[in-house]
Amino acid sequence: MFSKKRSLAVAAVAAVAALTLAGCTGGGDEPAGTYDPEEEVTLDLAFWGNDVRADLYNQVIEAFNEEYPNITVNSSFLDFPAFWEKRQTEAAGKNLPDVMQFDYSYLRQYAENGLLLDLDPFLGGIIETEPLADNILSIGVVADTTYAIPTSTNAWGLFTNPTLLERVGVEDFAGGSWDDYTDWMEEVTDAGAGEIWGGGDYTGRIQNFELQLRSEGSYLFSDDAEPGFDEARLTAFWDEGQRIRDGISIPQQTVEELLPLGGFDSALTASELTWDNFGAGYLGNLGEDYPELSLLAPPVTVEGTKDMYLKPSMLHAIAANTEHPEAAATLVNFLINSPQSGEIFGTNRGLPASSTALEAADLDPLSEQIRAHEEAVADRLGDAPPVPIVGYGTLEEKFRQLGVELNFGTITVDEAVSQFFTEMDVVLNG
Structure with missing residues (x-):
């Protein structure tokens, strides 16, 4: 029998198996350009969690808007099963949210069905890669293409x-x-x-x-x-x-x-x-x-x-159907790499994967233990296995x-x- 979490994943794949969505990233070998601050953009952001996490996201969005006032972010959240039930319906209608909190176990299924944006054109540009170790960036790769960026890690x-x-x-x-x-x-x-x-x-x-x-x-x-x-x-x-x-x-x-x-x-x-x-x-x-x-x-x-190896607690991905890939990538970068995200989220999403976010996070004693643990086993950490x-x-x-x-x-x-x-x-x- 499937667990409830996994059965939803399979149902989602069945619903979207015939879909092939083309990502609009600009292509090329160079990182995609930055977001035009003169362009008024509205993005949908979806995540799973509770009222506590929702309040943290609202605080981060407020900080994001101080730097990017022309990007309006409409956020919504559900519990984990309901989150993926809704994504299933949206995927079938080619209407996924621009930016999504993502679970590792769903990554291959959505990526192979053409539902996620190729993030490689943004790496090293809009999406900063210096704060993210190579073995962390590789976690979001399916078939040699980066489809998601880990927000946090565990071992x-x-x-x-x-x-x-x-x-x-x-x-x-x-x-x-x-x-x-x-x-x-x-x-x-x-x-x-x-x-x-x-x-x-x-x-x-x-x-x-x-x-x-x-x-x-x-x-x-x-x-x-x-x-x-x-x-x-x-x-x-x-x-x-x-x-x-x-x-x-x-x-x-x-x-x-x-x-x-x-x-x-x-x-x-x-x-x-x-x-x-x-x-x-x-x-x-x-x-x-x-x-x-x-x-x-x-x-x-x-x-x-x-x-x-390091496994992601969760990731952020962008829908292939987004009409604003540069703005969406700007939001993803802020949610993962900004000191503000580290300071506000702390370890709510797990130990921050980004060094800049981690440095800004106020870690409680247990989080400090986790950080010390992952540093202590660093010599045993190899490349993560392929996406499930x-x-x-x-x-x-x-x-x-x-x-x-x-x-x-x-x-x-x-x-x-x-x-x-x-x-x-x-x-x-x-």
Whole structure:
């Protein structure tokens, strides 16, 4: 089954698959010219979020208009599912907003259907590139064309709960291999005596599998949707989790009873491997009894490899149907690169990807941890993988579901591998 988020993506593609929209960028090898300040322009800006984020956007737009008074920006926002439902309808009518907050998982689908503007003519001109590292700019590239610019980044990390660890009398994870991490989890679980566990089964997350594959010089999926692993490699990964499932990880039935929270933000597990921008949500759910978290590098498979990468929290893109590409690019540049955007947004959209915005942002202690974490793992950061293939969400969810069944003991590793490869064949070749 598709997750709700991914099913909307597929529905959007189905609705717009026949559309081919031509972007009006001016072409050529040189950066496109700057916006004419004498031209009166109105742009539509759409984003997902809540009233808090809307107020921040309004403040940034006000600052933008101090520099560009002739560009009127009409903004609108919805929650995440409703945002993409509306984009689906607009795409079918060739009427997408000029500038859109964009999600990584939708980028390939909209780009391949000709719905997004080619931003390459604006890079180094209207859209400043000096504040954006090459590995950040490459995140928005599909088929050698830049279609979106990340507003913010996150990296894979290991959160631990110092308060829980102090309670059970176990030192924080000192780093090391996946086996070392499993040994540490076992120590916590033993000390927790059935009330606190070291963590969950990390083999239930496809991102941990990807981390290991990248360390071996491989990948999950190529740009041509070819898997970078075979049945034997996936079998080895899920076999690796058998020891964890045999009494080390939090019981799956307990996990199900905690939903929608997880073991970590219910203060029942001492660690969680996930994207580093999840920390604020964890702290909010844990409450005042747990005032801090530790953020560590994930376990290492092969020393010295580029197994990690920066992923965008979100991006900004321009619709191919815009009538004002230069003005839209001017707005995108301001939203991403301006000191005003960094000062106003802070980390509401994640840790700013632009160095100028980041320098202006007032970071809270957790955001400082995230910044320090991404700096600390810099030597492990390689190029981001290709933009997610169409159907990636289905496979990610299938991987998770099979992990749940493995933890319940209702399926064997061989059966799980067989089911995943069957699903992969349908998604990639169906």
